[in-house]
Amino acid sequence: MNEGLLLKAFVEYLRSDRNYEEEARRAGVSLGFLAAVMAANIDEYIAEMVDWAAQCREFYCPECNDGEYYNANNVPRDENGFLCSKCGRPLSSSCCAGCGRNIADVGGTQVHGGWAYCSGCSPG
Numbered sequence: 001m002n003e004g005l006l007l008k009a010f011v012e013y014l015r016s017d018r019n020y021e022e023e024a025r026r027a028g029v030s031l032g033f034l035a036a037v038m039a040a041n042i043d044e045y046i047a048e049m050v051d052w053a054a055q056c057r058e059f060y061c062p063e064c065n066d067g068e069y070y071n072a073n074n075v076p077r078d079e080n081g082f083l084c085s086k087c088g089r090p091l092s093s094s095c096c097a098g099c100g101r102n103i104a105d106v107g108g109t110q111v112h113g114g115w116a117y118c119s120g121c122s123p124g
Contacts, residue, residue: 010035
């Protein structure tokens with residue numbers, strides 16, 4: 001990803017619902033400068049974000065098929081696994097819960113407790 005796209009992504013995120021723009025303004029910092037600082041220091045926090053993302057897991061709803069992704073920390077769960085917060089149907093995982101490979105790249109996926117596993121990692 002080139003630096004311009006990264007800066008644009010950070011600026012768009014900072015304009016999100018939380019209103020980082022107001023927080024930055026109160027601190028006397030422009031969004032552009034904050035995005036530049038974030039981009040310049042990405043190595044300091046990207047490994048931590050990757051670990052956090054791996055722990056949250058990545059899910060999508062094949063029923064809604066709306067392009068939104070969910071994580072295990074922000075969706076309802078029943079005895080069979082994770083559910084879409086919009087339609088209530090089971091979510092599917094994009095990656096194997098065992099090895100992390102993209103489910104689209106491996107065959108024979110199985111779901112156990114709401115987690116998707118490739119055939120090599122399947123617990124049962």
